[in-house]
Amino acid sequence: MSTTNFFQPGRTYTDSNGYTAPEITAYFHVEHVTRHPELGHLRAIGWVKSGLAPAKWHGSFLDEGEFGGWTELAAPLIDVDPLEVRRFDCSIEPAIEDETPELLVCCTAEDGRPVALLLDDAARAKLVSLLGGAS
Numbered sequence: 001m002s003t004t005n006f007f008q009p010g011r012t013y014t015d016s017n018g019y020t021a022p023e024i025t026a027y028f029h030v031e032h033v034t035r036h037p038e039l040g041h042l043r044a045i046g047w048v049k050s051g052l053a054p055a056k057w058h059g060s061f062l063d064e065g066e067f068g069g070w071t072e073l074a075a076p077l078i079d080v081d082p083l084e085v086r087r088f089d090c091s092i093e094p095a096i097e098d099e100t101p102e103l104l105v106c107c108t109a110e111d112g113r114p115v116a117l118l119l120d121d122a123a124r125a126k127l128v129s130l131l132g133g134a135s
Helices: 121-131
Strands: 012-014 025-036 043-052 057-065 085-092 103-109 114-119
Touching: 114 121
Parallel strands: none
Antiparallel strands: 012 025, 025 043, 043 057, 085 103, 103 114
16 A cells, blocks of 8 residues: 555545445545546546445546545455457558547457457557557
């Protein structure tokens, strides 16, 4: 566990103080932290569920002003191992008239699950640079 001023990706937090009933305890697992493009504050995006079994995870986000009262758990409640992709199947170029062109890369994960990567122009350029090609 670490002490920070905001949520960190790959970590799970609780709003419980250890004496709270499970139905009013929440768990928040952070997948991504970003900055709001217009307002500039931090936003943690991830999964939240109640402490009451058999609660299911659902998508949620918390903003910078909502960090107080959350405590990081010693171990995340969601497996944070990366999904390994071993096979590239196809890529679909965006149409010229698309306002937000994204390259769709179709892959297959090691366990057989289909994986789709959507790459905008910036992500595509970064990938090309990392691979040593020309954009």
